[in-house]
Amino acid sequence: xxxxxxxxxxVVDDEEFIRRMVARNLxxxxxxxxLAESGQEALAILASHTFALIxxxxxxxxxxxxxxxxxxxxxxxxxxxxxxxxVDSQQTAIQALExxxxxxxxxxxxxxxxxxxxxxxxxxxxxxxxxxSYQHHLEQEVLERTQDIRRREEEITLRLVIAAxxxxxxxxxxxxxxxxxxxxxxxxxxxxxxxxxxxxxxxxMHDIGKIGITDNILLKPDKLTPEEYILMQxxxxxxxxxxxxxxxxxxxxxxxxxxxxHERWDGSGYPQYLEGEAIPECARIVAMADVYDAxxxxxxxxxxxxxxxxxxxxxxxxAQFDPRVYACLVDNIEEFHRIxxxxxx
Numbered sequence: 240x241x242x243x244x245x246x247x248x249x250v251v252d253d254e255e256f257i258r259r260m261v262a263r264n265l266x267x268x269x270x271x272x273x274l275a276e277s278g279q280e281a282l283a284i285l286a287s288h289t290f291a292l293i294x295x296x297x298x299x300x301x302x303x304x305x306x307x308x309x310x311x312x313x314x315x316x317x318x319x320x321x322x323x324x325x326v327d328s329q330q331t332a333i334q335a336l337e338x339x340x341x342x343x344x345x346x347x348x349x350x351x352x353x354x355x356x357x358x359x360x361x362x363x364x365x366x367x368x369x370x371x372s373y374q375h376h377l378e379q380e381v382l383e384r385t386q387d388i389r390r391r392e393e394e395i396t397l398r399l400v401i402a403a404x405x406x407x408x409x410x411x412x413x414x415x416x417x418x419x420x421x422x423x424x425x426x427x428x429x430x431x432x433x434x435x436x437x438x439x440x441x442x443x444m445h446d447i448g449k450i451g452i453t454d455n456i457l458l459k460p461d462k463l464t465p466e467e468y469i470l471m472q473x474x475x476x477x478x479x480x481x482x483x484x485x486x487x488x489x490x491x492x493x494x495x496x497x498x499x500x501h502e503r504w505d506g507s508g509y510p511q512y513l514e515g516e517a518i519p520e521c522a523r524i525v526a527m528a529d530v531y532d533a534x535x536x537x538x539x540x541x542x543x544x545x546x547x548x549x550x551x552x553x554x555x556x557x558a559q560f561d562p563r564v565y566a567c568l569v570d571n572i573e574e575f576h577r578i579x580x581x582x583x584x
Contacts, residue, residue, distance in 0.1 A: 245361065247271045247288075251281045251295040251307065252323065257346070261294055261323075264350045265357065278302025278310070285314045292341075292360055294353075297324035297331070305338055312339060319364040321356055323348075392440055392489050400443045412582045413532060414443040419578045420528035421521075427567045428524075441493035442525050445500045448478025472509045475501055495519040500526045503559040523561040527568055530560075535579060546576075 248270050252258035255276070262272040273288065275281040277299055293311055297304040308320045321342040322335045332343040341360035344352065400414050422439035430438070449457060452474050456467050463471060478497030482490050499513065499522030506514030508526075534549035544552065550572070557565050568575065 245291050245365070247273075247290045248292045248294060248357070249273050249275060249281060249284060249288075249290045251275045251278065251293060251299070251304070253277060253296060253299045257296065257323075261353065264353055265294075268354055270357070278304070278307035281307055282310055282314065285311055285318075289315060290318055291364060292319045292321065292357065294321045294323065294357070297322050297326075297335070305335060305340075308335070308338055308340060317364065317368055319360040321360055389436065389440075396440050396443055396489075396493075400447065413536060416532050416578060416582045417445065417525065417528050418442045419582065420531060420575060421524050423571065423574055423578065424524045424527060424564060424567050425521075427571055428520075428563060437489055437492055438496075438521055438524065440489055441496050441521065442528065444478070444482065444493040445496050445525050445529060446474060446478065447481055447493075448474035448476065448497055450481075451477035472501070475499075475510050492521050496522050496525045498522070500529060502526070504561050505558045507559060518561075520561070523564050527560050527564045531568060531575065532579075 246269060248262075248265055250258045250262045250265070250272055251274075252261070253276055258274050258276065262274055265272050273284060273290075275284055278295075279301055281293070281295070293307070295304040295307050299307075302310075304320075304322045304324075308322070311318055311320065319341040320339065321344060322340045323344050323346060324331065325346045327345045335343050341363055342356040344356055418439045421442035422435050425435045425438045452471060456463065456471055459467070475498050479494050482494035482497055485491055485494070496519075498510070499518050502508035502511065502513045502518040502522060503526075504515060504518070504523070506512055508518075530553065531549070534544045534552060535546070536543050553560075553565075553568070
């Protein structure tokens with residue numbers, strides 16, 4: 240026959256008469272009891288048996304009832320505890336309740352007083368278990384919905400970027416590398432996890448504005464003329480205009496990235512000629528990720544640079560980059576290598 244855990248009680252008291260008296264009263268009212276004469280013996284029993292309630296004396300040799308309460312909660316977090324004591328102390332009662340006791344009784348007590356405290360403790364335990372279960376269910380549901388939203392955002396992002404890729408030389412792996420590089424930098428800079436994930440999704444949209452640049456400029460195999468270069472720079476403004484005025488944090492960050500990823504720390508970038516911290520940090524991060532990946536990528540007008548040459552070129556131009564972001568690249572270059580190897584076209 241299966242034992243009903245909700246009616247199992249461990250009675251702990253160093254006085255045999257007390258623990259047997261308490262157990263007998265409880266058993267007469269349908270509860271299943273086990274007995275222990277010390278806190279140590281009680282913990283040994285808790286290691287192999289599950290209880291709904293512990294009724295424990297406060298002052299016992301070796302381990303007090305409050306010490307047992309704390310230790311028992313580590314073994315069985317859902318167990319309720321009622322403390323028995325021969326000393327009527329308000330301070331001790333408050334201490335016991337603050338440490339998680341469900342009840343506090345002063346000896347001697349009447350049988351009905353014991354039963355009332357036991358019923359109340361078990362009922363409170365039942366309600367707390369139901370509440371915790373419901374809370375866990377809600378948290379799980381929120382987590383699942385959040386993950387579903389993230390998956391939708393990621394799919395929308397990738398589809399939007401793929402639309403632009405049809406008109407550019409960039410590849411899907413380039414887009415994923417930019418996302419991973421940017422996420423890595425943000426993480427190393429101490430961004431909260433949710434913002435790191437937001438940047439990981441926003442970063443691939445940095446060049447979305449290229450969809451508005453004509454093919455004769457976008458796909459030109461030779462160096463652009465000054466006039467053509469000015470027109471190419473418009474992709475930052477086009478990208479921002481596609482993505483701005485949104486209530487969604489993802490698109491707000493993506494708009495800032497699209498507009499600002501060609502700005503430079505020293506003010507030599509475009510389109511707004513911002514410098515230093517006036518440039519949104521998300522754009523500063525993507526600027527570093529984009530340049531690092533571009534130097535390792537074949538272009539129609541040049542082959543990819545070696546790792547040594549790429550890092551040398553970045554070092555020579557480091558005035559263009561946020562010093563903290565540049566230091567993050569240098570300090571974590573092996574992790575950048577791993578991402579590049581994993582996402583090689």
